Amino acid sequence: MTTLSxxxxxxxxxxxxxxxxxxxxxxxxxxxxxxxxxxVAQLGYRPHLTARALAEGRAPTLALVVSSIAxxxxxxxxxxxERAARDHGRFLIVCNTNxxxxxxRAYLDQIAGTLSDGVLIxxxxxxxxELRKTEQRGAPVVLCMWEKPDAPPELPCIAVDFHExxxxxxxxxxxLGHQCFAALVGSKKSGIHAERxxxxxxxxxxxxxxxxxxxxxxxxxxxxxGYRATMELxxxxxxxxxxxxxxxxxxxxxxxxxADLGLNVPRDISVTGITDIQWARVSRPALTTVAVPTEEAAxxxxxxxxxxxxxRSPSPVMRVTATxxxxxxxxxxxxxxxxx
Amino acid sequence: MTTLSxxxxxxxxxxxxxxxxxxxxxxxxxxxxxxxxxxVAQLGYRPHLTARALAEGRAPTLALVVSSIAxxxxxxxxxxxERAARDHGRFLIVCNTNxxxxxxRAYLDQIAGTLSDGVLIxxxxxxxxELRKTEQRGAPVVLCMWEKPDAPPELPCIAVDFHExxxxxxxxxxxLGHQCFAALVGSKKSGIHAERxxxxxxxxxxxxxxxxxxxxxxxxxxxxxGYRATMELxxxxxxxxxxxxxxxxxxxxxxxxxADLGLNVPRDISVTGITDIQWARVSRPALTTVAVPTEEAAxxxxxxxxxxxxxRSPSPVMRVTATxxxxxxxxxxxxxxxxx
DNA sequence: CTGAAAGCGCTAACAA
DNA sequence: TTGTTAGCGCTTTCAG
Numbered sequence: 001m002t003t004l005s006x007x008x009x010x011x012x013x014x015x016x017x018x019x020x021x022x023x024x025x026x027x028x029x030x031x032x033x034x035x036x037x038x039x040v041a042q043l044g045y046r047p048h049l050t051a052r053a054l055a056e057g058r059a060p061t062l063a064l065v066v067s068s069i070a071x072x073x074x075x076x077x078x079x080x081x082e083r084a085a086r087d088h089g090r091f092l093i094v095c096n097t098n099x100x101x102x103x104x105r106a107y108l109d110q111i112a113g114t115l116s117d118g119v120l121i122x123x124x125x126x127x128x129x130e131l132r133k134t135e136q137r138g139a140p141v142v143l144c145m146w147e148k149p150d151a152p153p154e155l156p157c158i159a160v161d162f163h164e165x166x167x168x169x170x171x172x173x174x175x176l177g178h179q180c181f182a183a184l185v186g187s188k189k190s191g192i193h194a195e196r197x198x199x200x201x202x203x204x205x206x207x208x209x210x211x212x213x214x215x216x217x218x219x220x221x222x223x224x225x226g227y228r229a230t231m232e233l234x235x236x237x238x239x240x241x242x243x244x245x246x247x248x249x250x251x252x253x254x255x256x257x258x259a260d261l262g263l264n265v266p267r268d269i270s271v272t273g274i275t276d277i278q279w280a281r282v283s284r285p286a287l288t289t290v291a292v293p294t295e296e297a298a299x300x301x302x303x304x305x306x307x308x309x310x311x312r313s314p315s316p317v318m319r320v321t322a323t324x325x326x327x328x329x330x331x332x333x334x335x336x337x338x339x340x
Numbered sequence: 341m342t343t344l345s346x347x348x349x350x351x352x353x354x355x356x357x358x359x360x361x362x363x364x365x366x367x368x369x370x371x372x373x374x375x376x377x378x379x380v381a382q383l384g385y386r387p388h389l390t391a392r393a394l395a396e397g398r399a400p401t402l403a404l405v406v407s408s409i410a411x412x413x414x415x416x417x418x419x420x421x422e423r424a425a426r427d428h429g430r431f432l433i434v435c436n437t438n439x440x441x442x443x444x445r446a447y448l449d450q451i452a453g454t455l456s457d458g459v460l461i462x463x464x465x466x467x468x469x470e471l472r473k474t475e476q477r478g479a480p481v482v483l484c485m486w487e488k489p490d491a492p493p494e495l496p497c498i499a500v501d502f503h504e505x506x507x508x509x510x511x512x513x514x515x516l517g518h519q520c521f522a523a524l525v526g527s528k529k530s531g532i533h534a535e536r537x538x539x540x541x542x543x544x545x546x547x548x549x550x551x552x553x554x555x556x557x558x559x560x561x562x563x564x565x566g567y568r569a570t571m572e573l574x575x576x577x578x579x580x581x582x583x584x585x586x587x588x589x590x591x592x593x594x595x596x597x598x599a600d601l602g603l604n605v606p607r608d609i610s611v612t613g614i615t616d617i618q619w620a621r622v623s624r625p626a627l628t629t630v631a632v633p634t635e636e637a638a639x640x641x642x643x644x645x646x647x648x649x650x651x652r653s654p655s656p657v658m659r660v661t662a663t664x665x666x667x668x669x670x671x672x673x674x675x676x677x678x679x680x
Numbered sequence: 681c682t683g684a685a686a687g688c689g690c691t692a693a694c695a696a
Numbered sequence: 697t698t699g700t701t702a703g704c705g706c707t708t709t710c711a712g
Contacts, residue, residue, distance in 0.1 A: 001453060001478060003705055014683050019707060029681055044477075049455040050399055051705035053390045054688050060455065061401075061433065070419045072412070072618070079410045082436050091433050091451065093401065096422050111431065113341060114689095115389040115400065137384075138341060223622050252622060259624060278412070279619060282563050282592060284599060343689055354699050359691060369697055391689035394704045454705095 002043040011039035022047065061091045062305060063116040065107060065124045067099045071221075072249065072277045073294075074122065077144070080298030081120065088306055090117075099125045112139035118305045120144050123192055131155055135315070140308035144301040145292075147195045152318040156308055158300045162274070165290040165324035166199025169244055169272040172288070172326055174207045176334045178242040178270060181209075182233045184254060186221035186247040193221070193246040196274055200244050215240065219250060226253025234261060234269075241269060241335035248273035248280050248289055255283065255331060266333035276327050285330035293321045342383040351379035362387065401431045402645060403456040405447060405464045407439040411561075412589065412617045413634075414462065417484070420638030421460065428646055430457075439465045452479035458645045460484050463532055471495055475655070480648035484641040487535045492658040496648060498640045502614070505630040505664040506539025509584055509612045512628070512666055514547045516674045518582040518610060521549075522573045524594060526561035526587040533561070533586035536614055540584050555580065559590060566593025574601060574609075581609055581675035588613035588620050588629055595623065595671060606673035616667050625670035633661045 004015040011018065013032055020028050021036040028036075039045075053059045062085055066074050082092045093116060097104040104126045112119050118140040121131060132155065135141045143157035152159070173181065183200060186193040197216070204210075215237050219225040226245060230253065234240060243258075245251035251273030255265050265271055265285055273280060276291035300319055307313035344355040351358065353372055360368050361376040368376075379385075393399045402425055406414045422432045433456060437444040444466045452459050458480040461471060472495065475481045483497035492499070513521065523540060526533040537556070544550075555577050559565040566585060570593065574580060583598075585591035591613030595605050605611055605625055613620060616631035640659055647653035 001705090004707095005705080015706075016684080016708080017682060020682085023707085027681065032682080046449055046454060048705050049451060050390055050393045051454075051688095052707075054394050054690090054704085055706040055708080057688065057707095059390055068419060069409070069422070070415045070618075072415075075410045075412075075415045078434065079408060079436055082409070082434060091435075091455065093431050093433050094418065094422060095431075096419055109386055111389060114386060114391075115393075115431065256622070256624060278410070279622070282596070282619070282623075284596060284624060341689090344691095345689080355690075356692080356700080357698060360698085363691085367697065372698080388689050391704095392691075394688090394706090395690040395692080397691095397704065 002045045007039045007045045011035045059117045061093050061116045063093045064120045065095045066122040076294050077298050080295040084299045084302035097124045108134045118309045142305045156317050158297050159320045162196045163199035165274050166196040167203035168290045168326050170200040170203035173242045178335050180239050180241050182215040182240045182243045184245040184250045185218050196246040221247050223249050223253040226250025227257045230254040230257035243271045245273050248275045248277045265331050270332040288329045288332040290324045291327045292324050297321050342385045347379045347385045351375045399457045401433050401456045403433045404460045405435045406462040407464050416634050417638050420635040424639045424642035437464045448474045458649045482645045496657050498637050499660045502536045503539035505614050506536035507543035508630045508666050510540045510543035513582045518675050520579050520581050522555040522580045522583045524585040524590045525558050536586040561587050563589050563593040566590025567597045570594040570597035583611045585613050588615045588617045605671050610672040628669045628672040630664045631667045632664050636661050
């Protein structure tokens with residue numbers, strides 16, 4: 001590793017001057033500047049980011065805490081976030097908690113403020129006061145996908161109107177003429193997907209339909225869980241003509257279950273998801289879903305986090321992304337008359 | 341941020357002692373140890389990882405360079421790698437190059453050796469000499485998925501026998517009675533998937549079949565490219581009964597194309613992939629593929645990288661993972677007689 | 681416009 | 697067993 005002072009020696013100046021040249025501080029004569037630049041090139045000098053961070057009192061990394069980067073939604077988010085971070089000269093450390101609060105806590109304790117300047121939290125199953133604690137210790141925190149614009153948390157966040165997303169799905173199904181729904185809600189009743197279901201239910205109610213409470217299943221956010229729940233649901237309620245899933249993974253599972261039951265999507269049963277992950281486009285039939293502005297949310301999250309770090313923004317802020325949009329593909333159609 | 345010396349002051353000792361206590365160096369009296377520990381707890385002290393890194397002359401982070409974390413294969417790898425890194429007290433910075441060598445180079449120049457102690461390279465389209473350069477600058481590099489155990493590169497690597505993977509797919513198809521193949525090879529002729537195709541072709545040759553060269557397409561590693569290539573291929577060569585794809589994504593695209601042509605997988609045409617990504621299990625029909633030991637490769641990559649960093653291993657080493665395994669699902673079956 | 685010097689928070693000899 | 701003292705490589709006042 002060539003160091004600043006080696007460059008300085010070669011250029012016949014002091015390291016402070018080299019530093020000034022490199023940081024474009026101006027206040028350096030053109031000739032010295034050139035000499036320094038030559039020395040830098042000749043030695044192949046690269047600034048030592050760790051040393052710089054210590055001296056500046058700020059780290060060049062940001063942490064992204066997710067439950068599992070292997071969940072198909074996160075990579076798209078992470079890609080955009082990393083891109084945005086890089087555009088601002090920052091690097092991204094990914095932290096998988098596997099939904100274990102202890103792991104999340106350990107990550108925060110270790111790196112927040114000591115290795116990373118700030119933290120992005122993506123549904124990582126961490127208690128709010130834990131987050132507030134790390135914020136108070138000086139490392140800004142932003143919640144990347146807050147689901148309820150109506151009830152902002154006491155932490156900075158990027159909110160997506162998932163209530164509306166649910167409602168959009170419902171209105172789409174209603175518009176097609178469906179009347180008998182089943183709902184698959186990812187994660188437990190009070191959990192992160194509850195708002196999507198509420199949006200769905202209230203749009204149904206508005207259209208004069210009673211809530212399909214007895215045809216609702218609270219399940220894990222996986223293909224398998226969607227599959228199993230659909231199997232049960234359709235056995236108990238064969239009159240169902242449309243399935244609302246609060247996320248794409250269970251929706252995909254539902255489609256597989258329906259196929260295995262010898263039924264056809266969308267002829268016999270329509271299925272909708274929320275998010276629009278990559279698989280949604282690839283599956284057969286392609287999944288009709290409500291797309292969430294993932295990239296925008298990622299960029300906004302990074303922007304907000306940086307603003308917080310640089311104290312350009314007051315701490316409790318919420319920024320809302322564009323509204324989710326229906327992506328109509330092949331898994332939904334008008335219900336067909338069936339023997340009842 | 342509470343610092344070491346604040347803790348020291350409260351405990352009535354010097355910061356060196358606190359450091360010793362925290363690093364379990366022994367050589368500290370039991371009472372002082374307790375006093376120090378109390379002070380640490382009382383102040384909520386957390387070591388400043390950046391400062392520690394600078395003092396120790398080693399960084400706690402490792403860099404994972406991939407072309408895009410959004411490619412469905414990488415997240416599974418990244419998850420396992422991050423897990424392994426964490427088990428060794430290391431953090432993982434993900435770097436997406438978007439297959440742009442300039443971005444990759446920029447990453448290496450910036451963080452290798454200055455922020456990260458070592459680098460994991462995952463098909464990132466970086467020239468070998470670039471990598472050798474960063475290695476020579478003192479930051480070990482490991483290639484995470486070298487495709488040819490026969491021809492080790494001059495850099496440390498974890499090799500997977502993709503030649504055999506291709507052969508396994510071929511033998512499976514051959515065993516089913518197929519004779520007329522088409523092949524979809526991800527990336528250009530000389531590219532990363534060439535070895536898989538060679539394995540496939542040589543297994544065919546061994547079974548007395550001539551290479552299906554005129555029925556081979558070199559395409560991008562995407563669902564869409566697989567779809568388009570299959571459409572063309574089947575129009576030109578309707579007699580094909582099986583498609584070998586060098587990766588799962590094109591295989592999935594092939595299945596969709598076949599369906600859109602009004603044909604059935606596997607009744608009319610069988611399809612095989614390589615890797616066994618998550619989608620392979622979810623697609624309908626579920627994809628028969630040759631599973632690659634992703635987690636093992638990730639763990640081995642981390643282990644090797646750490647060994648290199650700690651100079652426990654000579655630099656040009658290659659370690660080979662377990663052999664890929666056939667995962668027989670629903671996309672392959674015996675060919676059926678068709679009018680010729 | 682350039683240099684000298686202090687210090688970021690921690691570790692690691694070496695002394696005491 | 698504990699303290700003293702140098703740094704790690706860089707940035708940043710503050711003088712010159």
